[in-house]
Amino acid sequence: MAEMNLLQAINNALDTAMAANDKVVCFGEDVGVFGGVFRATSHLQEKYGRDRCFNTPLVEQGIIGFANGLAAQGAVPVAEIQFADYIFPAFDQIVNETAKFRYRSGNLFDVGGLTIRTPYGGGIAGGHYHSQSPEAYFAHTPGLRVVVPRNPHQAKGLLLAAIRTPDPVLFLEPKRLYRAAVGEVPDEDYELPLGEAEITREGTDITLLAWGAQMEVLDRAAEIAEKEGISCEIIDLRSILPWDVETVTESVLKTGRLVISHEAPLTGGFAAEIAATIQSCCFLYLESPIARVTGLDTPFPLTLEKEYLPDHLKVFEAIKATIDY
Amino acid sequence: MAEMNLLQAINNALDTAMAANDKVVCFGEDVGVFGGVFRATSHLQEKYGRDRCFNTPLVEQGIIGFANGLAAQGAVPVAEIQFADYIFPAFDQIVNETAKFRYRSGNLFDVGGLTIRTPYGGGIAGGHYHSQSPEAYFAHTPGLRVVVPRNPHQAKGLLLAAIRTPDPVLFLEPKRLYRAAVGEVPDEDYELPLGEAEITREGTDITLLAWGAQMEVLDRAAEIAEKEGISCEIIDLRSILPWDVETVTESVLKTGRLVISHEAPLTGGFAAEIAATIQSCCFLYLESPIARVTGLDTPFPLTLEKEYLPDHLKVFEAIKATIDY
Amino acid sequence: MSTTTAAGVVHEPTFLNGDEFHIPRFELLRQDGTLHPQAAAPEFERETALRIYRAMLFTRVLDERMMAAQRQGRLSFYMQSTGEEGTVVGSTAALDPGDMIMAQYREQGALAYRGFGLDEFMDQLFGNEHDHGKGRQMPIHYGSKTLNYLTISSPLATQIPQATGYAYGQKLAGEGLCTLTVFGEGAASEGDFHAALNMASVLQVPVVFLCRNNGYAISTPAHEQFHADGIAPRAFGYRMKVIRVDGNDVLAVHQATRAARKLAVEDNQPVLIEAMTYRLAAHSSSDDPSGYRSRKEEDAWREKDPILRMRRWLEAQGWWSDDEEKHEQETRRREVLEAMKAAEKRRPPALETLVTDVYAQVTPALAEQLAALESHIRKYPDAYPKSAPYLDRDKATGGRDHG
């Protein structure tokens, strides 16, 4: 066990994966000598050579197109997109190609080896184009897995699982936590399950659900709520697609109340899917409407970022409103 | 008034818009001499010249990038993407640029003049890549308007409004209806309101909601239901973004039941947003869970298309299940 | 490290646009089947030559028959390769069978050359239960794992950067193989094309980019697609080797591809080939070219038929005769018809193919969606004639492999 921050845990996972399987190849803008603008790929080129860890030209559609082909060939590409805000030029390669590769070929060809890593989310004074949370765009795309870790331990285990699962994975890294989240991370090689949510705190009155950097917001809100005598059950969804309907349903059947939070805008965000599914699965057990605490239905601002973001106070207010409904 | 099919109505709307304002410019792949692969732009080059109606090279990201710039300059571009399945190479230009142009510049610059037309949807033996319904991807993108007409009359009025509204509009045309939907269309210039749903049939027991080609599926389902004594209220959402929460809420407050249908996959489809919002607005009035009748959570198939699609029988079954809950 | 040449300095503004450079066209055979006087006779074995010719001829026959079938309403859609068989078969024949081919959609000749079975063609075209693609894609979206032919994907140009990536994997694997990717001059306008060439050039990848410049992208003529001297000069932007070849001269295409493959495999150098050809047929069964081009133009190209040109050459070699031609054509026609009839009758893919292959394993949610669909179909069997009759047979034979 070593104390690591989230970036170090990711770097460690990549190192572990590359050491274990020489088909694992890491690339992206500035990923080579420099080790990535956040340094997630530090020292990998030194250790594994330029063939297995390298800079690409500045062209996201090319990076993912290349990665798709490489995965189809049998290699295990881990492509970095420098910021999730810059993943959209590759949207066609991801949505029309990555996600549909196996299906359209009747399983003759697949890109199951592919993992796309990209930092997402706000809270770092990144403004309009260094803050977006695009998970919902990909969650409407059957064939992809979408995974978000909440801390260093989760990051290593989920990333190793992502690299090794026979399905393509979009691995969204909460960049606000890159250096802020620190914790014990096992030295050994381990995987955490994809497609399974985790209950991080048990409670009885209300279920709080989120993923990634939003988990600590839930924790803070739950602390305040606890002081007012409200017992919160907290769930980290971890996999956005496919997602763990069962764990969430069971919790809501117990608590009768659900608050979901994400940074992305409200309309069409992934909380909508969860609310739609859970109102159906738990209809007779719901004591109050499922609440969503999210970003505004606007692009991401800079100066008033704090106002925009769904913080612990907004979540706490939603908890109260849900309890008092 | 003249009898027109949906394509003719669209052609007529473009003609009307170009005649009324010489800043209106139509372009896209095969849009010029040929008049588009579906012939939506027939004769426009002849009438308005090559400068105002022309072929572009085969590059969707370029078409929309060009259109964004042209709109910023003050022209009124109507760009065609040949199939909605091929809009994804332009996703960055639409989601990061079109949608955020006005906001990020503090209203110094905008692309409000822009309209993007594209045929969407299944039921034409188009298989994997000529059948997709991508509305939900765009509905999670504040700054865009997303509009879908259900018949020729609606198409002309909504398209004219889309071209003239000071916001950028994605105009999704149900290609299954291009020639199949025929109806009376006024000769004169008229607009139908954006952002407003329309109740196309009044009823008391249950609300059915959809848009575009799915409207006739609802109509058929409602006929069968009527025979079993179930009175259906039918709403055409018309604008997916921003959408008319009020009309839907009022209807559901009255009927207590809601079935939503779209062709796109279930998970993360726009029905999720509607269900999430309506369970919150109508919580105490809902007699049963909001039901979604949609495509499967898979890519679009070919041979088993009929099995995949949410047809009138599936909608009817959902109506019954909702009523009998 | 300097990335520009020390080409010298000028002191007044000097603009270039590439017109200074001329890209010649490589040709061996004249239309009458004789070699150009200066051309060296290509080293060609009889067997290879006949295999190439037969693949071209088969492609022509298949296209004619299937287009007719489409017109009869037996097939939903079709795309012909007519006029471009030389480009496609000639290049394929120059490859190692282990080389990967990533094509656009008009490259059925490559499969024909590599030995794709007639039933395999038909099962895809009819999307029946034997289709490798399980009836999920439109006709002509073939794929073959054993023949190293990537399943066709409709979104244009997406396969081009994928070819760069695939070939990078081949380089890492060190097996001396390369990837050939084929695309139209229209598709070459997509951003993906440029990404692919630039990355291949920077990363030194063994990939051959083959552009079929057939003059049209649906209705859009090449001169509205680009303003340059074809596609070839784009290679200069990446300091990539490029060759322009007469695409209707199958011997020249073959030789150019062989040379390109050598550069790719031996030096890890990507190469661009621009094959000048013409799409003699309509874009697809949905298209009618009379709206955008003249009969006269078509006729002029019909005279340059690549099949006829090769046939004349074969005859001059004494390797082919009228009788053989007649026999070959008749046999192929008959076989195609028979195979079509059989494929039409085969049943549709099993219902479960709707949800398999989305993920490596069917997810619980998809298994539920399938189960719900199945009971719905049982309720309304008449409405779903493609699946209802087979539900129980699938059950009985244990056809399902998910769960």
Next chain:
Amino acid sequence: MSTTTAAGVVHEPTFLNGDEFHIPRFELLRQDGTLHPQAAAPEFERETALRIYRAMLFTRVLDERMMAAQRQGRLSFYMQSTGEEGTVVGSTAALDPGDMIMAQYREQGALAYRGFGLDEFMDQLFGNEHDHGKGRQMPIHYGSKTLNYLTISSPLATQIPQATGYAYGQKLAGEGLCTLTVFGEGAASEGDFHAALNMASVLQVPVVFLCRNNGYAISTPAHEQFHADGIAPRAFGYRMKVIRVDGNDVLAVHQATRAARKLAVEDNQPVLIEAMTYRLAAHSSSDDPSGYRSRKEEDAWREKDPILRMRRWLEAQGWWSDDEEKHEQETRRREVLEAMKAAEKRRPPALETLVTDVYAQVTPALAEQLAALESHIRKYPDAYPKSAPYLDRDKATGGRDHG
């Protein structure tokens, strides 16, 4: 219509890669400020020359000050143009003020030349209530409607096809104006770059594409970005006029741009300019170049400073002196400091700016979201120090314009 040249036919495979062609570099001034012997003296009025020089100098001063402010924690982020002022200011000065500029992010010199106010710079950098962009984008994302400078957008290369479209609109409007779009050699790898050039060439659009080839894209050196002789040969792919110019020679950049503009405006011809320069500073305040390049390399380029070169030329003309230099630098430094202090103190944008400008009119849903947010902030005013103190003031002054 044939789209390829009748360049002749060859009978053996002949590969080209562009090395056959040499792209010269256009230069006028030597580093000592004297003209190259063969160079004709550019026609330059004293006033224009000084305006250019002052804009360059101001940019340098602004960059130094603001980078220092960022280091002090007063500013969240900054990007310097150091070393590239000649490219940016020289090109801007060759335009008509009505011409549109669509830049990447390192082109503050263009605004300085066109007369963007010091307060306008500062208000954007501090995202305060006067910022034209209403505090929505990171520092250096300037925009000015009156100065025809499109608001900067972070996603790279997106402005390049937009420039093609904008210029097409200018052509339709027939006012004799053009668009200049500026971007790095890294951004030129994006698909959007190619789409832009191809469309401009086919549609004959009056746009000038200016590539600042400054050797790096963050840490990625140009030789890992492309394998060719710079960016210039890409123009050949589109039969577009191209010129390579010494980007640190402001006179040459000016003259090249003037010539390019003439081609664009008079013939509706797009032109590509590749300016060879060097990013002397770090990529941004978040970057440390010592991890990927040598001090020695930087020093070699520091000797080619474009500002120093022009200063020497001005002095040789007798248009500038040490005293003037000293005075100018001091004045500018002082002004920048004062403006910064004032901008720092200005209040943040009003809360309602969170929801305005998403659509032309605030939608009912957004008005509701704003109202909910406002009552939330009233409940927890301490948690939202940027907005809570101003809520009532906004009300009082009727600051809201939505609804």
